[in-house]
Amino acid sequence: DVVMTQSPLSLPVTLGQPASISCRSSQSLVSSDGNTYLNWFQQRPGQSPRRLIYKVSNRDSGVPDRFSGSGSGADFTLKISRVEAEDVAVYYCMQGTHWPWTFGQGTKVDIK
Amino acid sequence: QVQLVESGGGVVQPERSLTLSCAASGFTFSSYLMHWVRQAPGKGLECLAVIYPDENKRYYADSVKGRFGISRDNSKDTLYLHMNNLGVEDTALYYCARDPGGTYDSWGQGTLVIVSS
Numbered sequence: 001d002v003v004m005t006q007s008p009l010s011l012p013v014t015l016g017q018p019a020s021i022s023c024r025s026s027q028s029l030v031s032s033d034g035n036t037y038l039n040w041f042q043q044r045p046g047q048s049p050r051r052l053i054y055k056v057s058n059r060d061s062g063v064p065d066r067f068s069g070s071g072s073g074a075d076f077t078l079k080i081s082r083v084e085a086e087d088v089a090v091y092y093c094m095q096g097t098h099w100p101w102t103f104g105q106g107t108k109v110d111i112k
Numbered sequence: 113q114v115q116l117v118e119s120g121g122g123v124v125q126p127e128r129s130l131t132l133s134c135a136a137s138g139f140t141f142s143s144y145l146m147h148w149v150r151q152a153p154g155k156g157l158e159c160l161a162v163i164y165p166d167e168n169k170r171y172y173a174d175s176v177k178g179r180f181g182i183s184r185d186n187s188k189d190t191l192y193l194h195m196n197n198l199g200v201e202d203t204a205l206y207y208c209a210r211d212p213g214g215t216y217d218s219w220g221q222g223t224l225v226i227v228s229s
Binding site for chain 1 (some may be wrong): 147156157158160162171172173209211213214215216217219220221222227
């Protein structure tokens with residue numbers, strides 16, 4: 001199985017400051033169709049996961065533009081340009097290229 | 113709008129069986145791959161099984177292969193997860209999720225399964 005490794009696992013951030021989460025996969029996530037199926041999900045306490053980013057850098061409708069995704073191959077990053085209180089959540093990267101799809105361990109973002 | 117509603121969870125004894133359902137609405141269910149994903153209490157997310165739109169392909173994670181079965185009834189817009197020989201390690205919140213291709217774009221609210229004697 002593809003191992004997804006996130007860092008850090010805990011990220012205290014000051015309101016209004018940027019945050020960055022790294023996600024590395026144990027093998028390339030470039031699919032045979034040329035797409036890279038790397039996704040980012042946000043899970044607020046007590047809620048189901050919500051997709052923020054798909055195919056590395058495509059932001060979902062309704063997702064604030066302070067969220068951005070980047071990367072290629074096996075190295076990816078989620079950035080929040082200015083953290084707001086509503087961003088307190090656990091963030092997961094997930095690869096949808098190789099079955100079984102696998103998630104990172106999750107990064108807990110909270111306010112300092 | 114897209115809606116996925118899981119049901120069928122509860123408390124079950126070890127080695128027993130349970131079937132979960134996921135009722136879909138707001139989209140053409142028969143056109144999408146569908147998955148089951150679970151989350152143990154306080155833990156991360158684990159993809160369990162996927163079924164193709166016409167049921168001709170199904171894939172499972174090793175952790176549930178041989179014990180769990182995924183199925184769907186496109187006439188009822190419903191996804192199922194048949195779970196056999198449950199163990200305490202299967203205690204989790206079980207989600208169904210829609211797959212438009214390499215991702216999950218919609219999730220249900222989950223149904224909780226507790227395996228306990």
